[in-house]
Amino acid sequence: MTTVNYKKLLLLATLPAMMLASCSKEEPGGNDADSRTPVAFTAVVQSTALPQHTNIGGSAPATRTALDSDGNTVWTAGDAVSISMLTPGGTLPDDLVPGRANVLHNVDPMSGALTPAGGTPMYYPQNTAVDFVAWHSAKAPDDNYILTLNTTDQTTAEKQLALDILYSDNAGGIARSNNPVALQFCHLMSKVKFDITLGLGLSGGTLTDVRLAGFPEEGSFDMRDGSVNKSLTTDEPVRALKSAVTPVGADASYTALLIPLAADSPRTIVVTVNGKEYTGTLPATDAYAANTMYTYPVTVRETGVEVGMPTTDVPWTESELLTVTLDNKPFRIIRNAVDLKRFADDVNGGQRDLNALQTADIDLGGIDNWEPINYVNDLTSSFTGIYNGNGYTISHLRISRSQRIYNGLFGQIGSGALLTGIHLRDVEIIPDRSGIACGTLAGLVLWGATVSLCSAQGKINMSGSGTQVGGLVGSNIGTVTRCRTDVTVKIDVTLENQLLESAGGITGRNEGLVFACHAIGSVTLKGRYKDNTASGRLYAGGIVGMNLSSSYNDNIYCCIAEGDVTIISETEGLSGDAGGLAGYHQGGAIRSCYARGNASFAGTTSSGAAGAIVGRRMSQDDIISCCYGVGAGGKGTSNISPKINDIVYNTNPGAGEILTLMKASGKAFTVLFTRYDPDATPAYGIVVQRKSSLMAKDFWLSGNGTWPVIDFARNPD
Numbered sequence: 001m002t003t004v005n006y007k008k009l010l011l012l013a014t015l016p017a018m019m020l021a022s023c024s025k026e027e028p029g030g031n032d033a034d035s036r037t038p039v040a041f042t043a044v045v046q047s048t049a050l051p052q053h054t055n056i057g058g059s060a061p062a063t064r065t066a067l068d069s070d071g072n073t074v075w076t077a078g079d080a081v082s083i084s085m086l087t088p089g090g091t092l093p094d095d096l097v098p099g100r101a102n103v104l105h106n107v108d109p110m111s112g113a114l115t116p117a118g119g120t121p122m123y124y125p126q127n128t129a130v131d132f133v134a135w136h137s138a139k140a141p142d143d144n145y146i147l148t149l150n151t152t153d154q155t156t157a158e159k160q161l162a163l164d165i166l167y168s169d170n171a172g173g174i175a176r177s178n179n180p181v182a183l184q185f186c187h188l189m190s191k192v193k194f195d196i197t198l199g200l201g202l203s204g205g206t207l208t209d210v211r212l213a214g215f216p217e218e219g220s221f222d223m224r225d226g227s228v229n230k231s232l233t234t235d236e237p238v239r240a241l242k243s244a245v246t247p248v249g250a251d252a253s254y255t256a257l258l259i260p261l262a263a264d265s266p267r268t269i270v271v272t273v274n275g276k277e278y279t280g281t282l283p284a285t286d287a288y289a290a291n292t293m294y295t296y297p298v299t300v301r302e303t304g305v306e307v308g309m310p311t312t313d314v315p316w317t318e319s320e321l322l323t324v325t326l327d328n329k330p331f332r333i334i335r336n337a338v339d340l341k342r343f344a345d346d347v348n349g350g351q352r353d354l355n356a357l358q359t360a361d362i363d364l365g366g367i368d369n370w371e372p373i374n375y376v377n378d379l380t381s382s383f384t385g386i387y388n389g390n391g392y393t394i395s396h397l398r399i400s401r402s403q404r405i406y407n408g409l410f411g412q413i414g415s416g417a418l419l420t421g422i423h424l425r426d427v428e429i430i431p432d433r434s435g436i437a438c439g440t441l442a443g444l445v446l447w448g449a450t451v452s453l454c455s456a457q458g459k460i461n462m463s464g465s466g467t468q469v470g471g472l473v474g475s476n477i478g479t480v481t482r483c484r485t486d487v488t489v490k491i492d493v494t495l496e497n498q499l500l501e502s503a504g505g506i507t508g509r510n511e512g513l514v515f516a517c518h519a520i521g522s523v524t525l526k527g528r529y530k531d532n533t534a535s536g537r538l539y540a541g542g543i544v545g546m547n548l549s550s551s552y553n554d555n556i557y558c559c560i561a562e563g564d565v566t567i568i569s570e571t572e573g574l575s576g577d578a579g580g581l582a583g584y585h586q587g588g589a590i591r592s593c594y595a596r597g598n599a600s601f602a603g604t605t606s607s608g609a610a611g612a613i614v615g616r617r618m619s620q621d622d623i624i625s626c627c628y629g630v631g632a633g634g635k636g637t638s639n640i641s642p643k644i645n646d647i648v649y650n651t652n653p654g655a656g657e658i659l660t661l662m663k664a665s666g667k668a669f670t671v672l673f674t675r676y677d678p679d680a681t682p683a684y685g686i687v688v689q690r691k692s693s694l695m696a697k698d699f700w701l702s703g704n705g706t707w708p709v710i711d712f713a714r715n716p717d
Contacts, residue, residue, distance in 0.1 A: 038121035040180035041114035124176030190288035201302030214267035219259035280305025372411035382414020389422035406443025415448025421684030427458025437474030449478035468508030502545030522563035538576030539583035549587020569603025577615030589623035592696035611638035663697035
């Protein structure tokens with residue numbers, strides 16, 4: 001059973017990261033001359049594909065506990081490593097520090113910490129740096145440090161686990177002040193994986209066995225330096241292990257550990273389906289490298305077995321595609337940037353109904369230009385799966401150039417899709433081409449798609465030409481609920497054969513529902529015409545740039561905007577509308593919302609408008625009710641008498657004044673919800689529920705008395 005520990009992080013909560021270091025000292029003699037320093041160790045496994053095991057400390061390792069698949073990548077109770085201390089640059093056994101040979105240490109499966117099995121630790125020599133060599137193996141080497149393994153039977157996880165030799169020689173020149181010592185282990189075996197699909201004539205058949213022929217079945221390893229000593233090829237095939245996880249799009253997956261040496265005979269795979277054997281030839285390749293995973297796509301048809309070229313640029317466990325089942329749906333586990341990138345590639349390759357559950361904070365700092373998940377331009381090819389960030393962060397998302405129409409972590413999502421519990425940090429979107437719609441989280445949210453309990457922090461700085469840009473979503477036709485942004489949006493556009501440009505703290509253009517959202521960052525929209533034939537208008541708002549009619553009776557409800565909103569027109573005749581909440585409002589309703597920022601329009605045209613609540617509304621039938629505008633701005637809708645539709649604008653609100661107005665709406669509303677339960681696993685729900693007859697008064701808290709806040713964690717009854 002796969003055990004996953006989930007981190008509970010409420011929306012935009014800041015939790016301090018604590019790094020712990022331990023150093024244990026014993027001073028039995030009670031003075032400096034007699035003091036001794038015991039060596040503390042931790043054991044981590046380097047899972048990145050490497051040509052050799054030496055000097056493996058260059059990339060960040062993961063604890064073996066965090067890698068979970070098929071029994072041969074997890075520290076388990078009873079695992080132990082043998083450690084030897086050598087003089088600097090020394091070899092086994094000639095340069096051993098006396099009494100420091102093959103000291104057995106038990107592994108804590110949860111932390112990777114090592115403790116001496118006999119209770120007595122290894123001690124550093126006085127004022128002398130040392131080297132460490134260590135290994136983990138289910139079988140002990142002989143007196144000459146030679147370990148011989150036979151690979152023919154790997155049909156159970158336990159049998160495959162016994163073949164997984166781990167070796168460490170990274171810890172060289174270690175002084176006693178360096179505690180604890182991180183022993184970085186690599187795999188001395190190679191690993192192959194076959195993702196098998198049953199094709200024509202065999203679809204739906206029963207796959208019972210996979211055997212490999214032509215490989216060295218037995219090999220001897222010299223544990224003094226981790227090298228392969230010799231190998232033996234017999235007529236016995238290697239029987240592979242069936243994976244517990246079936247990759248998306250395949251019928252089964254099998255793995256095997258192999259001796260990392262070349263074979264003299266042709267290498268074949270024999271697959272048994274419905275009791276009949278089907279044989280295929282593996283593509284020619286050099287000797288398999290240690291600590292490297294080779295993943296083969298395999299198709300079995302009545303006519304035989306077709307084996308594709310292997311993928312080798314993935315970590316040892318990467319191709320395992322760990323999954324968990326939630327609400328009877330398979331979810332791919334997303335643990336790191338590699339997992340997330342592979343998820344994106346698979347979705348962009350056509351698997352648009354994949355579900356994912358994030359189980360750790362992810363840093364995308366190594367990717368200079370992110371390709372959005374489902375960047376396709378065809379509206380009929382939307383992402384329809386679920387991505388549950390479960391309160392973990394994704395940091396340093398960067399889009400520096402793009403030829404995509406829809407930009408963000410996701411491109412476009414469609415009916416049935418859910419993005420929930422995703423928290424973006426230090427986002428930077430500065431593409432050289434704006435596209436059609438751009439947001440930090442998603443470019444386009446279509447009808448039937450839901451974004452719930454997400455947040456974003458960073459900046460969008462775009463120039464060129466574009467249409468809809470938002471701090472979270474570029475354009476929304478679906479549902480965005482209980483989300484928060486602290487994103488600075490700066491747009492500099494040149495209009496060419498274009499009618500309008502819109503920018504907002506949550507979304508640039510809204511034709512759906514935005515409920516219980518809070519935007520902090522400023523929004524600045526500067527524009528000009530390219531030539532005299534161009535025409536258009538600029539719209540900017542603290543929540544929404546342009547709000548249009550919707551099937552929702554209330555399409556902006558219970559929202560807060562704090563940032564300043566600025567429109568700058570550099571061409572005579574180019575007009576625009578800037579509003580604390582929305583630049584332009586036509587259709588639907590804006591209820592129980594307030595804005596704190598200043599809204600302004602600067603340009604030569606007299607038709608530009610700015611309002612503390614909205615810049616311009618199309619007609620009196622476009623509802624604005626129980627809304628408060630604090631910032632400067634008097635034109636546009638804010639000029640309407642406070643007696644009409646409960647509109648108030650006042651730069652100095654009194655204690656409780658805004659909260660009273662926010663709760664005054666007696667209009668019930670309907671909204672789509674996903675539940676938040678910090679005690680659940682996962683904490684962010686994956687079932688979208690439609691709740692009716694909800695009231696604004698139930699979703700506001702008093703805050704500091706003057707500025708009320710949204711109750712993000714409240715679930716509808």
